[in-house]
Amino acid sequence: MSHLTGSGRRDVLRDDLSAYAASFEAWLASRPAELVAAARPLPVYAERVAVTSELMRALFDEGWARYGWPEQVGGLGGGILHRAAMWEALARHGVAAMALFEHLEILAPTLVAMGDAGFVAGTLPRFLRGEERWSQGFSEPEAGSDLASLRTRAVAADGGYLITGRKIWTSWARYATWCLVLARTGPPESRHRGLTAFAVDLRSPGVEVRAIEQANGTDELAEVTFDEVAVGPERIVGELGGGWGVAMHILAHERGTFAWFRHNFLYRQLLETVETGTPAADRLLGDALLDLAAVRASSHLGLHAHASGAALGPKAAFVKLLLGASEQSVNDWALASDPDLAVGPPDDEAAARRQDYLFSRIVTVYGGSQQMQLDTIAKQILRLP
Ligand SMILES: Cc1cc2nc3c(=O)[nH]c(=O)nc-3n(C[C@H](O)[C@H](O)[C@H](O)COP(=O)(O)OP(=O)(O)OC[C@H]3O[C@@H](n4cnc5c(N)ncnc54)[C@H](O)[C@@H]3O)c2cc1C
Known part of the structure; x- marks a missing residue:
């Protein structure tokens, strides 16, 4: 752990979120090779997985990815806000997707909260380090x-x-x-x-x-x-x-806090294509920015409530609806700016963006379909008959 010399330094980064964010920012600004590689568009999925695995290894070995997880399971302490700061900074430095590593934020909180302590202590570090995936x-x-x-x-x-x-x-x-x-x-x-x-x-x-x-x-x-x-x-x-309680714990993260992590990458995607947008698509750009602002505000509330110990509960259904809408509007705008985006060979320059566009058409299904989120809101929040 080259950046984390001594336990005193580790304690500061664990207890002081701004110190953690500033130190991580300095590390990212030094442009480590793993970051540069993961910030490139990578159309071949297996390559994307390999490159993000390398980034996860570097983030773990330098200590950054260990904050936000308990020491008993290989972390360095601190809370979910450390992880939120880490993912947001990665997006700011050009990472527009983490493929399967975003899955950490869906599954690992439940594994830590409900898994067998010995088993989780043995496996979580390998998950965090990008060696094993779930x-x-x-x-x-x-x-x-x-x-x-x-x-x-x-x-x-x-x-x-x-x-x-x-x-x-x-x-x-x-x-x-x-x-x-x-x-x-x-x-x-x-x-x-x-x-x-x-x-x-x-x-x-x-x-x-x-x-x-x-x-x-x-x-x-x-x-x-x-x-x-x-x-x-x-x-x-x-x-x-x-098992039902375990599944609901996971789905609350998938619908709630995960939106915070994911929307950072969507915002990055939007920024990367903003230069090439046509004025005719400005209304769609406005829609995309508004949708992202809505998901940012709602997931931020959920994240902070969760960080203070509140259960995520059915309100996460609202956040999932907003996330699906914003993923689609970011990509609607991208398509309006580049009508060739939806169709083309799998390995040209636009291939990674095309994959994102096509994927955005099905995001209202995973984690429970849009209709099921509306059903949850109607029954469990609005108490409609
Ligand atoms: C990209 C992606 C990733 C996924 N990843 C995973 C994963 O990692 N693990 C996993 O287990 N699953 C995963 N899924 C599956 C996902 O959870 C299911 O597709 C989803 O729950 C819907 O189930 P279904 O496909 O069987 O559709 P169905 O349940 O058959 O629904 C079909 C349609 O009917 C509607 N419908 C069904 N019941 C009702 C109702 N009571 N009221 C109103 N409308 C209703 C639905 O909204 C939908 O529009 C993934 C799906 C996608 C698209």
Whole structure:
């Protein structure tokens, strides 16, 4: 850890957010090679993963990515605002996407809060360092919006469990070592009460990962099948039968605080294309800026409330709606400025932007569709009949 000489310095950076932000800014301003590489547009997805993995390694080894996580699991202490400052500064220095490393902010808070302490202490540092990646195995071919109807089952055997079933749309499974699998441990009709979350090693016998190529040419999504895959009891995240609570904890982060991290990258994308915009598209640029301001304000509130110990809860549905809208309006503006953006070869100069544009068409689906967010707002916040 070349920048963090001595525990006194570490304590200052942990306890004083402005000192952390200033020191990190100075490190970024020195233009480390890993930052320069990750700030380039990278149309080949596997290359994007490799380059961002290198950046994660550097951020971990220099200590920056360890702030905001508890010392017991390999962090250096501090809170979520350290992480918020880190991701915002990375975007300011030209990083417009972190691919699967944004997933850290969706899964790791739940792993730390609910996972087996020994298991998380062993694995989280490798996640933070970009050596191992995680995926989220909730959706199934017959269970998306109605997640409580999922059929993947975990049967008790030899002191552990055997998992059998099929997951789909599993982001980054192709590149991941671990999958947080939601499986049924109760009877078939037990709905959300009979589910348990397991951390499954995707290298285990019985696991098959088949990449799904998306319309934008990337293989970010996958179908994952499990055929009597053995997992030990220490791989249960949360309680046996408590999988629904684990899933809701994850989804609250995916809908709430994640928007803060993601909107920084969207803002960066917008800035990078602003020079090439045509005046005819100015109204769309205005829409995109307003949408980003709305998601910034709402996710900032959620982030700070969460940093003070408040649960994210159903209000995160508002933030997810705003995030989806802003991702689409940023890209609507990009398309109006460059009508060739939507169609073209996978490896020309515009390929990375084209991938972002096409991806923006489906962002109102992941983490629960737009209609399901509206449903949550209607039932749980407005208490409509
Ligand atoms: C880019 C991307 C990444 C994803 N990553 C992951 C991942 O990593 N892990 C994972 O587990 N899943 C992932 N998903 C899957 C995602 O969670 C599901 O696609 C989503 O929950 C919708 O489920 P479905 O596709 O089965 O659609 P369905 O549930 O079949 O819905 C189809 C349509 O019907 C509407 N609908 C359904 N029920 C209702 C209702 N009660 N009221 C009103 N409208 C309704 C929906 O809004 C939608 O428009 C990802 C999806 C995308 C697009």
